[in-house]
Amino acid sequence: MDASSTPTPDSGLGGPAGFTGLRYGELVERRAERQPHRTAIIHGDERISYGQLLDRIRAAASFLTEQGVRPGDRVVCYSENRPEILIALYASSRIGAVFTPVGIASPPTDVGYILQDLSARVLLVSPHTVDAGREVPGVDGIPILSLEKVHDLALPHLPAYVPGPAPEHRPTADSAALVVYTSGTSGHPKGVTLSHGALFFNGVNTLLGLDIVADDVTLVNTPLSHVAALNTLAVATLYKGGTVVLDSKFDAGRCLQQIEQFAVTTMFAVPSMLTLMAQVPGFTDANTSSLRWILGGGAPMPPELVALWASRGVPVLASYGLTEAGPSVSFRRATDAALKSASSGTPALLTDLRIVSDDGSDLPPGQVGEVLVRGPHIASGYWGNETATAETFRQGWLASGDRGFIDVDGDLCITGRSKEIIITGGENVDPAEIEHLVVQYPGIRDAAVVGRPDPVWGEIITAVVVCDDTVELEELQQFLRPHLAKFKIPRVLERRESLPRSPVGKLLRRELTPISQDTPVQR
Structure with missing residues (x-):
């Protein structure tokens, strides 16, 4: 699906040239023109002024154009946090390309799916992800470009400055600027399409x-x-x-x-x-x-x-x-x-x-x-x-x-x-309500509440906790009784060394299946 086929609400802001400031990142460029000497980004020992940021955005836009990236093409960036992500993002927007950032927590198989799903034009990597990028399924035939110069690799890389920057693309409000993939609740990640107007x-x-x-x-x-x-x-x-x-x-x-x-x-x-x-x-x-x-x-x-x-x-x-x-x-x-x-x-x-x-x-x-x-x-x-x-x-x-x-x-x-509602004995239970209380119990450092299949109740309330060995199910239940209805009290306690979370700390409940018969469980 490209930008023209993506279902969009009627913004009323379309037209061949949109309006000033519409393009994603354009306001950053305009800010740089007004205060070029102020510090925009600090990364380690590096300080980038707004003027330098603008030069690097324009240089990257020219570089991507030279690499064959055209308006509507998809640029995937597989990297840890670094200034070049923002530079490549705004450069892509400047030439009308669609940008997708992918964090280093994503395995190569997910990156491969994203490349295929988007029919990506290029893959940007950092020195930390270049090896993993080369192992991405289906990457053959897709140019791999580096966010910075890697001395022992002959990869094309983003320049810091070029004379005569690429001309600016003027998008409509409804044209796609960013596709961000969410983990979803099952199966492959889904690409959320965000337009310049959005x-x-x-x-x-x-x-x-x-x-x-x-x-x-x-x-x-x-x-x-x-x-x-x-x-x-x-x-x-x-x-x-x-x-x-x-x-x-x-x-x-x-x-x-x-x-x-x-x-x-x-x-x-x-x-x-x-x-x-x-x-x-x-x-x-x-x-x-x-x-x-x-x-x-x-x-x-x-x-x-x-x-x-x-x-x-x-x-x-x-x-x-x-x-x-x-x-x-x-x-x-x-x-x-x-x-x-x-x-x-x-x-x-x-x-x-x-x-x-x-x-x-x-x-x-x-x-x-x-x-x-x-x-x-x-x-x-x-x-x-x-x-x-x-x-x-x-x-x-x-x-x-x-x-x-x-x-x-x-x-x-x-x-x-x-989608996380637990149904036990015909009663609907929001796990977040119980989790807020469970983590207040002494010795519990992290907690999740899930429903495990049960032949009588349909699902049974289960607390999965990261805790000290002193935590006992009966004592936890006694602690919770003054605060919860009886059907909401966990009847099973599972212990883990850690809970699965996304890079921003979001609990991944779908991964909380019983890991083995050796998982410590109290009933």
Whole structure:
């Protein structure tokens, strides 16, 4: 499926030339023209000014054109976090190509599927992924290009500067700019198609929903292959003219050091990241005073974790987003960070929400149902997958698959995933509700709740935990009884060394099958 065949809502913003600022990354280029000497990106010992960033974007655009990349072609980038991802992304956009970032956690088989699914024109690799890139199934016949010069390999690589940059492509609002692959719940990943118009309005939503200022220093250490890191903070910070501190991966101790070293003011974190930072020796004395706020997402934020960071004067702003929404849907206000820990905040200004029952009828405030999302920032659909597109994008609304409600203040509160609902004895159970309580039990460091097949109850509530050996099922049940209905109490306890999570900390429930008969289980 190409951009012309992707189902798109009528944005009313099309036309042969779109409008100024529409092209994905154009606002970064315009920012660079206005403040070329300010620092745009810090990566290790490297500092890139906005002027240098613009030169490198233009040079990369010329390079890709010389390599045969044309408007509508797909460029896949397989790399850890580094500035060249953003450079290649904006260069692709400048010449009308469609960009797909793929993180290093993706195995070569997944990369091979993505290349085939997109009919990719080129594959970009880093020195860290070049060997894996060459092992990607089906890569034969697809040019492999390097993000930087590799001395012992004769691979074409992105230049830092070229005279006479490639001419700028002017997209329509509905033409594809970015395809981001999501893990999904089963089978192959799905490519979420985000148009130039959707990404422009996601930027508007984000800048109106978050207090991002021109002097912000934003730490990005979750993969740029995920739209939360890419579009919510990195891109928005560059739009405002701030500085992005880019790290290849999250390390709790190094993160605390970087906050102090660079006077970081904003960052994105999932709950596990904040928990690990709090467990670093010396956390109590760590200097986090520069932080104005931390944007939380990827998983529900435990209230006690919000309270811990609030005690340090750092609000954790829970947000709700979806790759299919670009991702911005709602943001919590800083003043509500500690007071309304269950809230994901008010919907972004360009976003409409509905909470619907199983039959599709609207539910009043306070009642739990599926969350539907609408707005100009919503994806066009899934690349080449009309069936999945029809199932998720319904009459202008994105069916999120998440369950939640709107509270009396108009805030969105997420209670769980529709697809993760456990049905035990005819009762529906949201696992997230139980998980929030299980992780509060002493000795449990991480937890997931799943349904295991049971001949009597259909499914039996099972807690899968990372814990100390002292945790006993009966004691955990006693701890939970005051807080949960009887049918929600776990009846099985499984222990693991760790839980499967995505690179941004999202729990991968589908991988929580019993691993062997030797798995420690209590009933």
